[in-house]
Amino acid sequence: MRLARLRGAGFTAGRPLCHGCMSGAEGSARAPVFTIMSAIVQFENVGLRYGLDSETLSDVSFSLHGGGFYFLTGASGAGKTSLLKLLYLAQRPSRGVIRLFGEDVVTLPRKRLPGFRRRIGVVFQDFRLVPHLSVYDNIALPLRVAGMEEAEVDAPVSEMLNWVGLGDRGQARPATLSGGEQQRVAIARAVIARPEILVADEPTGNVDADMASRLMTLFEALNRLGTTVVVATHDLPLMGQVTGAQMMRLDKGRLADPTGALRYPPRSRGSA
Numbered sequence: 671m672r673l674a675r676l677r678g679a680g681f682t683a684g685r686p687l688c689h690g691c692m693s694g695a696e697g698s699a700r701a702p703v704f705t706i707m708s709a710i711v712q713f714e715n716v717g718l719r720y721g722l723d724s725e726t727l728s729d730v731s732f733s734l735h736g737g738g739f740y741f742l743t744g745a746s747g748a749g750k751t752s753l754l755k756l757l758y759l760a761q762r763p764s765r766g767v768i769r770l771f772g773e774d775v776v777t778l779p780r781k782r783l784p785g786f787r788r789r790i791g792v793v794f795q796d797f798r799l800v801p802h803l804s805v806y807d808n809i810a811l812p813l814r815v816a817g818m819e820e821a822e823v824d825a826p827v828s829e830m831l832n833w834v835g836l837g838d839r840g841q842a843r844p845a846t847l848s849g850g851e852q853q854r855v856a857i858a859r860a861v862i863a864r865p866e867i868l869v870a871d872e873p874t875g876n877v878d879a880d881m882a883s884r885l886m887t888l889f890e891a892l893n894r895l896g897t898t899v900v901v902a903t904h905d906l907p908l909m910g911q912v913t914g915a916q917m918m919r920l921d922k923g924r925l926a927d928p929t930g931a932l933r934y935p936p937r938s939r940g941s942a
């Protein structure tokens with residue numbers, strides 16, 4: 671079923687995610703082809719406390735809609751990574767309600783969590799590549815976990831390697847790559863299986879401005895195919911690059927707008 675979903679989304683050999691999306695050839699001004707749908711993520715009065723410390727996140731309430739593109743911003747230590755961890759189910763909140771895909775995931779039995787996690791692609795701030803696997807095998811991992819037949823793995827992986835500019839590094843081990851190259855492998859691995867939600871924590875922190883812009887174009891291409899994208903970043907110009915994207919700002923663990931209302935980033939063409 672998963673494979674059928676990947677195929678349905680166009681991920682078959684010879685049928686790329688997006689011709690030229692890494693070169694910007696598609697152009698970010700093109701209208702999204704995917705209509706924004708009902709709430710896919712809902713936080714209601716969520717609080718998070720690590721141990722006996724005071725709350726890292728307090729009274730966080732917001733809704734994200736299927737097919738949307740969202741940025742999460744805020745100063746260092748504001749709680750961005752903590753919020754994303756709640757979103758990709760690496761952490762349970764201390765209080766409040768979190769619904770993903772319409773289901774309450776706070777009270778969900780543990781055995782059901784992996785099924786939810788598989789629907790979410792994550793670009794971790796510290797990459798978390800598997801050190802003993804090649805770059806190629808790291809990127810192929812989600813397809814293999816999803817049960818894709820080996821004969822079908824090569825085309826999308828090779829294509830993804832080229833998109834992130836690592837076509838000649840497929841057999842390298844992660845430790846032999848630069849930080850920026852490892853980050854691109856982490857992004858390729860997160861997006862290759864077309865997750866329903868993509869969560870990326872500072873995904874452009876280690877790459878130059880040109881590569882950051884190209885990676886954002888890749889995220890936009892994925893978003894146009896229906897993936898809801900959530901990116902934590904400090905990079906305001908990058909936020910303004912994505913047409914129609916909205917942003918939330920965290921300030922010392924609280925949303926700057928406690929109602930959860932979203933804003934358009936400065937310089938976004940969608941903010942007019």
Ligand SMILES: Nc1ncnc2c1ncn2[C@@H]1O[C@H](COP(=O)(O)OP(=O)(O)OP(=O)(O)O)[C@@H](O)[C@H]1O
Pocket residue numbers: 720726744745746747748749750751752753
């Ligand atoms: N596992 C943990 N145990 C205890 N405290 C933690 C843990 N993880 C984060 N914190 C604390 O929570 C606060 C928010 O951290 P978090 O990493 O979520 O912020 P951030 O906005 O992502 O910061 P940055 O932009 O620097 O990555 C910090 O004070 C941090 O020390």
